[in-house]
Amino acid sequence: MKLNLDILPLSSWLATGKEPLVIAGPCSAETEEQVVATAHLLAATGKISVLRAGIWKPRTRPGEFEGIGSIGLEWLKRAKEETGLLTATEVATAKHVEEALAAGVDILWVGARSTANPFTVQEIADALQGVDVPVLVKNPVNPDLSLWIGALERINRAGIKKLGAIHRGFSSYEKTAFRNEPMWDLAIQLKTVAPELPIINDPSHICGTRELIPYVAQKAVDLDMQGFIIESHIDPSVAWTDAKQQVTPAALADLINNLSLRKAES
Ligand code: PEP
Numbered sequence: 660m661k662l663n664l665d666i667l668p669l670s671s672w673l674a675t676g677k678e679p680l681v682i683a684g685p686c687s688a689e690t691e692e693q694v695v696a697t698a699h700l701l702a703a704t705g706k707i708s709v710l711r712a713g714i715w716k717p718r719t720r721p722g723e724f725e726g727i728g729s730i731g732l733e734w735l736k737r738a739k740e741e742t743g744l745l746t747a748t749e750v751a752t753a754k755h756v757e758e759a760l761a762a763g764v765d766i767l768w769v770g771a772r773s774t775a776n777p778f779t780v781q782e783i784a785d786a787l788q789g790v791d792v793p794v795l796v797k798n799p800v801n802p803d804l805s806l807w808i809g810a811l812e813r814i815n816r817a818g819i820k821k822l823g824a825i826h827r828g829f830s831s832y833e834k835t836a837f838r839n840e841p842m843w844d845l846a847i848q849l850k851t852v853a854p855e856l857p858i859i860n861d862p863s864h865i866c867g868t869r870e871l872i873p874y875v876a877q878k879a880v881d882l883d884m885q886g887f888i889i890e891s892h893i894d895p896s897v898a899w900t901d902a903k904q905q906v907t908p909a910a911l912a913d914l915i916n917n918l919s920l921r922k923a924e925s
């Protein structure tokens with residue numbers, strides 16, 4: 660089976676000149692100072708192309724920090740103006756899409772919980788009709804390739820040709836060293852049915868602890884994935900969300916430098 664996606668090659672819409680493509684930034688936008696300071700440190704590494712930050716945070720259980728909300732979009736805008744980094748955030752509703760686009764966010768992503776729900780994905784797709792913005796679709800929380808493919812198809816049918824997938828691992832009942840099992844075979848299957856679709860690896864949410872990230876990132880390189888989205892915080896120990904898996908911008912630069920990249924085929 661091959662998917663019938665109408666998409667543009669990644670190099671035509673995200674040609675940053677940096678290899679590999681790295682999207683990095685805090686799990687959550689917390690304060691203006693944190694977002695802007697992180698962006699400056701990330702930009703200074705020379706390794707990062709896109710600043711990520713969650714503005715609306717889907718938490719598994721209520722009662723914890725659920726994202727700073729729309730005000731954070733202004734912080735991303737300032738970070739972009741000051742550093743030249745492109746910006747990316749998660750959208751989970753039509754309103755998020757409208758607000759993120761109005762604020763000039765460059766890349767939108769659909770989170771793992773949203774991908775698991777076709778109603779939500781369709782709402783996002785409807786809000787994207789007639790819009791030319793890159794969209795990355797995370798795998799669903801559960802190991803169901805059809806849901807991942809279905810979400811990609813819905814977004815593509817809305818007219819989004821700058822489309823990519825994010826591999827962030829899958830929930831499993833068995834507890835292992837990983838927060839979300841990589842289940843590499845599902846990413847490989849996606850690659851086989853849609854060879855032209857870029858797949859970006861999210862080692863942060865696969866690992867759950869920063870010490871594991873280099874190993875997962877290297878595996879993603881070896882599997883020919885097209886880039887990374889990695890959580891980075893100025894001071895991970897005090898991060899409001901996902902503290903254990905975030906890395907400092909300096910540690911991120913080391914991690915990227917230590918990857919053995921695949922040589923381009925001659
Ligand atoms: C995130 O990227 O911070 C996030 C919430 O990820 P996921 O949707 O993969 O859980």
Ligand code: MN
Pocket residue numbers: 686687864890900901
């Ligand atoms: Mn996170």
